[in-house]
Amino acid sequence: MIEVCDIAKAYRVRGESLAVLRGTSATIEAGAFAAICGASGCGKSTLLLILGGLLQPDCGEVTVAGEALYALSPERRALTRAQVMGYVFQRFHLIPYLTVEENIRAAAIALSRSDDPARVEELMQHFQIENRRHHLPGELSVGEQQRTALARSLYNRPKVLLADEPTGNLDPENEEIVLKAFDEFTEAGGTVVMVTHHPDAAQRADKRWWIRDGMLVEEQN
Amino acid sequence: MVVRDLFVRELRYRPGGFLLGLVAVTAVAASIVGARGFLAGHDADTVALVVALEERAADRMAQMRDDARVFSKSLGFNILLLPEEQDSGALYAENRSTHFFTRAQVAALGRAKFATLNHLLPMLRHRVRWETYGGDVVLVGVEGEIYIKSPSFQKPIEARIEQGTAHVGDALAQRLALNPGDRFTLLGETFTVGRIQPQSASVDDITLLMNLADVQRLSGYADKVTGILALSCNCAAGDLDPIRQEVGRVLSGVQIVEFAVRARARQRARDAIAESTRAEMEDLKASRTALRAQVGHFATLLVSLVVTGAVVFLAVLTSLGVRERRVEMAMLRALGVGSGAVVGLVLARSALTGVAGGVLGCGVGWMAVRLMAGSAIVVTTGFMLTVVGAALLVALFASAWPAWRAARTDPALILNQE
Ligand SMILES: Nc1ncnc2c1ncn2[C@@H]1O[C@H](COP(=O)(O)OP(=O)(O)OP(=O)(O)O)[C@@H](O)[C@H]1O
Ligand SMILES: [Mg+2]
Numbered sequence: 237m238i239e240v241c242d243i244a245k246a247y248r249v250r251g252e253s254l255a256v257l258r259g260t261s262a263t264i265e266a267g268a269f270a271a272i273c274g275a276s277g278c279g280k281s282t283l284l285l286i287l288g289g290l291l292q293p294d295c296g297e298v299t300v301a302g303e304a305l306y307a308l309s310p311e312r313r314a315l316t317r318a319q320v321m322g323y324v325f326q327r328f329h330l331i332p333y334l335t336v337e338e339n340i341r342a343a344a345i346a347l348s349r350s351d352d353p354a355r356v357e358e359l360m361q362h363f364q365i366e367n368r369r370h371h372l373p374g375e376l377s378v379g380e381q382q383r384t385a386l387a388r389s390l391y392n393r394p395k396v397l398l399a400d401e402p403t404g405n406l407d408p409e410n411e412e413i414v415l416k417a418f419d420e421f422t423e424a425g426g427t428v429v430m431v432t433h434h435p436d437a438a439q440r441a442d443k444r445w446w447i448r449d450g451m452l453v454e455e456q457n
Numbered sequence: 458m459v460v461r462d463l464f465v466r467e468l469r470y471r472p473g474g475f476l477l478g479l480v481a482v483t484a485v486a487a488s489i490v491g492a493r494g495f496l497a498g499h500d501a502d503t504v505a506l507v508v509a510l511e512e513r514a515a516d517r518m519a520q521m522r523d524d525a526r527v528f529s530k531s532l533g534f535n536i537l538l539l540p541e542e543q544d545s546g547a548l549y550a551e552n553r554s555t556h557f558f559t560r561a562q563v564a565a566l567g568r569a570k571f572a573t574l575n576h577l578l579p580m581l582r583h584r585v586r587w588e589t590y591g592g593d594v595v596l597v598g599v600e601g602e603i604y605i606k607s608p609s610f611q612k613p614i615e616a617r618i619e620q621g622t623a624h625v626g627d628a629l630a631q632r633l634a635l636n637p638g639d640r641f642t643l644l645g646e647t648f649t650v651g652r653i654q655p656q657s658a659s660v661d662d663i664t665l666l667m668n669l670a671d672v673q674r675l676s677g678y679a680d681k682v683t684g685i686l687a688l689s690c691n692c693a694a695g696d697l698d699p700i701r702q703e704v705g706r707v708l709s710g711v712q713i714v715e716f717a718v719r720a721r722a723r724q725r726a727r728d729a730i731a732e733s734t735r736a737e738m739e740d741l742k743a744s745r746t747a748l749r750a751q752v753g754h755f756a757t758l759l760v761s762l763v764v765t766g767a768v769v770f771l772a773v774l775t776s777l778g779v780r781e782r783r784v785e786m787a788m789l790r791a792l793g794v795g796s797g798a799v800v801g802l803v804l805a806r807s808a809l810t811g812v813a814g815g816v817l818g819c820g821v822g823w824m825a826v827r828l829m830a831g832s833a834i835v836v837t838t839g840f841m842l843t844v845v846g847a848a849l850l851v852a853l854f855a856s857a858w859p860a861w862r863a864a865r866t867d868p869a870l871i872l873n874q875e
Contacts, residue, residue: 281873290791291869311795318793325872329788331463333470341458346793351458372470 237266237427238287238396240452243296245282256282258450259296264429264443266395269422271441272431273455278447280431281326281400287429288323288398289313301395318346322389324399326431328381330373336360336384337369343391352391359387363413379410386417397421399430403437415440460798463789464805467782474778478771478810479817482852485767486818486844487825492756494826494836499752503745510741514734518727536574536700538566539684541710548683552584552595552660557681562708566685569707573700578686581669583676587643590629595664598672599686620668622651628662644675689715764851771855775807779859787868796864803860804853811852815845 240262246255256279264270272280285291287298289305298305301320305313317323322343330339340356360366363383365376373381382402389397397418403411415437418428422442432438444455468475539548540556547553558566563579571577581598601617618624623643625635630653635641639650643665656662673679689700697713704711779786786799819841826836 285869285873288791290872291867314790314793314795317791323791325788329784329791329872331785331788333466333785334463338458338462338466342463342789342792345458345460345463345789346795 237268237301238262238264238429239299240264240283240287241297241299243283243286243293243298244450245279245286245291245293255450257286257293257447260450260452261296262445262452262454264427266427267422267425268443269418269428269441270430270443270445271438272429272445272447272452273433273438274447276433279450280433280447283447283452284398284400284429284431288321289317290323314346318343318392320395322392322394322397324382324385324389324397324402326400326404328373328385330381330384330388332373335370335372336365336376336380339373339384340387340391343388347392355391355393359390362417363387378405379407382406382410383413386414390417390421395426397426397428399428401431401433403432403434411437460794460802463794464802467802468806468809471778471781474774474781475806475810478774478807478852479814481767481770481774482810482814482848483818483821485763485851486815486848487822488763488818489760489844490819490822490836490841491825492760493840494822494830496749496753496756497836498826498830499745499749503742503749506741506745507738510734510738514730517730517734535716536687536689536697537684537714537716538577538687538704539712539714541712543684543712548582552582554581554583554678554683557581557678557683558685560680563682563685565708566704569703571687571700571703573689573703574687576686576688579669579682580684580686581672581676581678581681582683583672583678585644585676587629589642590632590663592663594626594629595660596672596675597664597666598669599666600669618651618666618668620671621648622668623648623671624652624654624666625650626654626662626664627656629665646671646675768851768855771807771810771852772858775803775856775859776862778806779803779863783863783866783871786863787866787871790868791872800860800864803856803863807852807856807860808849811849812845814852815848818848819844 240260242259242261243257244255244259245257246253248254272283274280282291286293287300289298289300289308292306297307300316303316303320305316308316331342334342337356337360340359341351344351357366360369363386365380365383365387368376368380368384371380373384376384382405386399386402389399399418402414402418406414411434418430419440422428428441430437430441438444446453446455538558540558542556544555547555558579567577567579578599578601581596583596584593585596586592587594599618629635630650633641635650635653637650637652640647641650642648648665648667648671654661654664654666669682673681689697697715701713704713786802790796790799819836823836823841
């Protein structure tokens with residue numbers, strides 16, 4: 237489902253090159269729940285952005301659902317992302333002037349498609365935010381924001397869900413809600429890639445990858 | 458959900474920056490419209506001042522005209538052409554003409570274009586006995602109009618006297634209790650009183666001023682005139698030689714007499730008024746033009762400063778706005794909103810600021826002009842539309858750079874770091 241082929245990425249900081257990923261490859265099958273682990277600053281978020289088609293790698297290619305992302309034009313890539321992927325950011329990035337309900341619907345803004353009220357309703361109920369539907373992000377607790385971001389990422393019924401530290405700031409109860417959602421998503425055939433440094437959360441995944449010295453290393457049980 | 462919804466929601470969520478920009482554009486547009494109105498007001502004032510000055514001059518001329526109505530022998534003229542043989546004693550002491558110009562001579566003089574003389578007016582002067590009055594009266598007949606002569610005013614001071622009408626001297630009117638419009642009989646003919654001449658303590662008080670043809674008929678001197686009244690131009694007082702030479706070339710045997718100071722003084726006064734009015738007018742126009750230029754320059758400077766300030770302010774405002782919104786803009790792009798649409802959101806906001814501010818500013822400026830300068834001053838709709846258009850362009854111009862930068866930043870970097 238997700239194929240990472242010889243990806244390298246270096247950041248340029250004041251003229252100096254900081255190599256984060258150094259030509260690493262991996263394959264994540266459809267229906268898998270994969271966790272990406274590693275020390276802070278090792279490049280987990282960088283990898284996830286590349287998987288999500290948001291960050292052009294210096295070399296290599298990423299294939300998601302059969303589409304070689306970086307062979308596409310930026311517009312096509314954005315469209316593919318909206319159709320195939322859901323992305324949950326480390327800091328949620330809800331649109332501050334849209335209500336919970338509108339934030340969820342905003343996932344479809346790039347797809348010229350009419351709103352799906354039943355889907356919004358279903359997601360809000362599932363994540364227990366239906367009584368916050370008219371609240372703006374600034375009026376939500378962190379857990380509620382996270383659940384809204386999760387609902388948004390699922391709104392277009394993606395095949396792949398990319399989540400960056402989705403449980404990072406959550407209490408156990410909320411963490412459980414999120415992880416359960418991932419379980420359900422994979423059970424329904426979706427693929428989850430979750431970045432985390434929570435050992436408990438990582439244990440819920442059926443595959444764990446570690447980033448060490450810019451390379452992806454699969455954990456062998 | 459479409460991008461347009463984002464625009465509206467965002468505007469409602471963060472009206473502050475928009476309102477600040479709106480106030481700035483409004484102020485600029487208002488100051489431009491205000492300056493325009495103020496300058497238009499200045500121009501209108503100038504016109505009003507010039508008109509007032511002209512009216513005042515005309516008033517003074519009108520007073521001179523009333524003066525001139527005191528027809529002395531000269532009727533306001535200062536030169537009299539007489540046949541050489543005319544007996545001065547008979548004419549001046551007895552108001553009796555002894556010799557006349559013929560019709561042909563008058564025509565010859567009338568045709569000539571004299572450089573030294575103006576407004577030639579044939580006149581017949583004759584004394585008759587008026588039984589109703591019980592004494593001798595003087596008939597003076599003239600034809601045509603009598604002009605005030607001055608460089609800029611060529612108005613007739615005395616309309617043509619119609620046949621059958623007579624302007625009556627004060628003493629005659631007193632004695633016979635005549636009023637304007639009354640009818641009276643003279644030498645068997647009926648005349649209508651045109652005007653009663655003011656008292657002058659001279660022979661004018663027993664003079665009837667009439668149409669030349671009437672006097673010629675009544676006196677029995679058909680086609681004859683005693684002399685020709687004229688105004689001399691630009692001749693030094695007392696120096697009649699140039700006139701003599703010029704007239705001599707047309708007609709020989711003409712004596713040229715100059716009326717004394719009064720007519721001359723009157724003419725001088727008229728010329729002086731005309732001259733001073735013209736000078737005053739030129740002064741006024743010059744000073745108003747200078748003032749206008751000054752005010753215009755000042756307004757241009759002020760408007761340029763205000764516009765520059767507004768551009769900088771809007772640019773800073775938009776930059777700050779873009780900076781404040783960079784995360785959500787990056788998120789929108791991550792959600793698949795094209796960078797064109799993101800730029801569109803920034804520019805649309807600026808465009809709205811420009812148009813709304815332009816319209817508001819025009820309204821405010823227009824009201825201010827009306828309140829201060831009154832309804833007479835109009836700033837045209839065309840001008841105000843131009844201001845609105847310019848406000849739109851300026852607002853777009855000011856936000857072009859921040860919008861371009863917003864489109865260029867890589868959303869991934871922002872989303873990972875903020
Ligand atoms: N835009 C950038 N410019 C320069 N360096 C960057 C940039 N983004 C990330 N880095 C660097 O790249 C490295 C990897 O960053 P990344 O965000 O992928 O780490 P991470 O594994 O997600 O860390 P964390 O667990 O703390 O979120 C870090 O050392 C970071 O300093
Ligand atoms: Mg990270």
